[in-house]
Amino acid sequence: MSEYMQPKDLARLALPPIAHTAQGNIRRVGVEIEFSGLSIEETAAVLGALLGGPLEQPGRYEIEVRGDPAGPWQVELDFAYLKALGRLQYDDNLGGLVQEMAEDVLLAISERIVPVEVVGPPIGMDRLGDVNRLIAALRDAGARGTGDDPIFAFGMQLNPELPNTKVDSVRTYLQAYLCLEDWLRMRSQVDLTRRLTFFAHPFSKAYSRIVIDAGYSPDLDRLIDDYLDVNPTRNRSLDMLPLFAYLDEPRVRKRVDDERIKARPTLHYRLPNSEIDRPDWGVNDVWDDWLAVERLASDPERLARLCGAYAEFLDNPLECLTNDWADRTQQWLDANPAR
Numbered sequence: 001m002s003e004y005m006q007p008k009d010l011a012r013l014a015l016p017p018i019a020h021t022a023q024g025n026i027r028r029v030g031v032e033i034e035f036s037g038l039s040i041e042e043t044a045a046v047l048g049a050l051l052g053g054p055l056e057q058p059g060r061y062e063i064e065v066r067g068d069p070a071g072p073w074q075v076e077l078d079f080a081y082l083k084a085l086g087r088l089q090y091d092d093n094l095g096g097l098v099q100e101m102a103e104d105v106l107l108a109i110s111e112r113i114v115p116v117e118v119v120g121p122p123i124g125m126d127r128l129g130d131v132n133r134l135i136a137a138l139r140d141a142g143a144r145g146t147g148d149d150p151i152f153a154f155g156m157q158l159n160p161e162l163p164n165t166k167v168d169s170v171r172t173y174l175q176a177y178l179c180l181e182d183w184l185r186m187r188s189q190v191d192l193t194r195r196l197t198f199f200a201h202p203f204s205k206a207y208s209r210i211v212i213d214a215g216y217s218p219d220l221d222r223l224i225d226d227y228l229d230v231n232p233t234r235n236r237s238l239d240m241l242p243l244f245a246y247l248d249e250p251r252v253r254k255r256v257d258d259e260r261i262k263a264r265p266t267l268h269y270r271l272p273n274s275e276i277d278r279p280d281w282g283v284n285d286v287w288d289d290w291l292a293v294e295r296l297a298s299d300p301e302r303l304a305r306l307c308g309a310y311a312e313f314l315d316n317p318l319e320c321l322t323n324d325w326a327d328r329t330q331q332w333l334d335a336n337p338a339r
Contacts, residue, residue, distance in 0.1 A: 016294035028122035030159035071121030
C-alpha cells in the first residue's frame with residue numbers, strides 16, 4: 001500500500017462505544033461511493049496511485065485495484081446488466097456483433113446517468129479516515145457528486161459490521177435506527193432526485209411502531225419475517241437484507257428474488273448523498289451521524305427512553321400532523337446526550 005493511504009498519517013475518526021466484535025477484533029466497515037466525471041479507467045488509475053498495487057479487469061465495466069491488505073477495491077459502472085454484457089466473450093459472427101453494438105448503444109445512453117462506483121473492502125473502523133484521502137484524490141481528478149446535476153442520484157453507503165449477530169443486538173440496532181431515521185434524513189439533506197427514485201425510501205411509520213414497542217422482543221425468525229412482510233426490497237435507507245441473508249439465507253431468498261443481495265454480517269446504510277465535488281465533504285460527517293445510531297444502540301436505557309418518546313409521538317395523530325419528529329429528535333438528543 002502506498003504512503004498516500006497509510007493510516008499513520010491520518011487523524012483517526014471516533015470509534016463507536018462497542019468497537020470490537022465478540023471475537024475481540026476491531027469492527028470493520030465497507031464504504032461505497034458513487035460519482036460521475038471520471039471513467040472507470042481514470043478512477044482505477046487514481047486508486048492505483050494511492051494503493052500502489054496492480055489492476056485487474058474481469059470485465060469491460062469493472063476493475064479491481066489491489067495493494068490494500070484488507071482486499072481489492074472495486075471500480076465499476078453501477079449498472080448490473082451492462083456489467084454482465086461486458087463479461088461476455090464475443091465471437092466473430094453476426095450475433096456477437098449485434099450484441100456488441102447493442103451494448104455500445106446502452107453504454108452511450110447510460111453514461112449520462114449511471115455513476116461510477118468505488119466499493120472498498122471491509123476495513124477496520126480505525127482506518128476509516130483513509131477514505132478521506134481517496135475522496136480528495138478523486139475530487140482533484142474531476143469526480144462530481146449528486147449536486148452537480150439535477151438528474152444525478154449518487155450516494156455514499158456504509159456497511160458497518162455488527163459487534164455480534166445475536167437477535168437482541170440486531171433488534172436494538174434496528175430500533176435505534178428507526179428512532180433516528182427522520183433526524184438522519186434531515187441531517188443528510190437527501191437530494192430530491194434520490195428521494196423521487198428508488199434508492200433509499202424511509203421505513204413506514206406503521207412498521208416503525210411495531211419494532212419500537214417496549215414489548216417487542218422477537219426471536220430471529222419473527223424479526224426477519226416481520227421485516228420481510230413490509231420491506232421485501234433493498235430500497236430502504238437501512239437495508240437489512242444482507243444481514244438477514246447472512247443469518248438465514250433461505251428465508252430471505254424465498255421472499256426476495258434479487259441477486260444483488262450479498263449475505264454479510266453488516267448493516268447497509270444507504271441514506272447519505274455523495275457530495276464528492278465539495279471541498280469540505282468527506283466521510284467524517286456521514287460517520288459522525290452514523291455514530292448516533294451506534295451510541296443509542298449500545299445504551300439500553302437511553303434507547304428505551306427514545307423508543308418510548310417516539311411511540312408516544314406516533315400514537316398521537318395530532319402530534320404527527322403538527323410537529324416534526326426530526327426536530328423533536330434533535331431536541332431529545334440535546335437533552336439526553338450519550339454518555
